[in-house]
Amino acid sequence: MAEEEEEKGGSKKKLFMIIGGVVALAAGGFFFMGGGEDEVMAEEMVEPEVVEGEVLDVGTMTIVLADDDPDKLRYVRVGLALVLDITADSSLVAGRVSLVQDAAITVISEMTSGELRGAVGAADARERLSTAAREIYPDGEVIRVVLTEMILQ
The missing domain is CATH 4.10.170 (p53, subunit A)
Incomplete structure (x- = not known):
């Protein structure tokens, strides 16, 4: 057992x-x-590949910078353009360009001449402006903002 x-x-x-x-x-x-x-x-x-389409000119603006010296105002003359998605209707995008100009004034007026100077400064401004533009056009009409002109004084 x-x-x-x-x-x-x-x-x-x-x-x-x-x-x-x-x-x-x-x-x-x-x-x-x-x-x-x-x-x-x-x-x-996997996100679909973004294809750049038309480039829409926003215009040229002169903006006072945020430098600390009150006796010596610093300005930047900046030209902007929006790179649109291939499917975006430029006539609809053009209807809100004033909002992009307003955002550009806000973004750039917070920067100093030292921050804008050089390739790094221009790249930083482009990135900030692109972020602001994508917030204005949340449906993906705008891919990025390009600087067509930038002169510091």
Whole structure:
């Protein structure tokens, strides 16, 4: 009788070891194979390529800068243009150009001549202006703002 109990206990051990091994293999296979869901999600998350279309001239403005010296005002003359998405209707975009000009005055008047000077300063101004323009045109009509002219005085 003692031998029968040992055999039953031993077969239970073997059964648990086999089940544990199968579960470990299945989990390892799922982990290393990835389950396939990540690939499908990555394909769904790929954004369509943005194609630049028409360039809409915003005009040229002269803006007072935020330099600290009250005896010596600093100005910048800046020309702007909007690079539109290929699908954007330029006549609809043109209806809100005044808002872009207002945003440009706000953004640039907060900058100093030192911040605007050089390629880094121009790139910073472009980025800030592009962000402001994308907020004005939230449906993706405007891709970016370009500087057509920039003269510091």
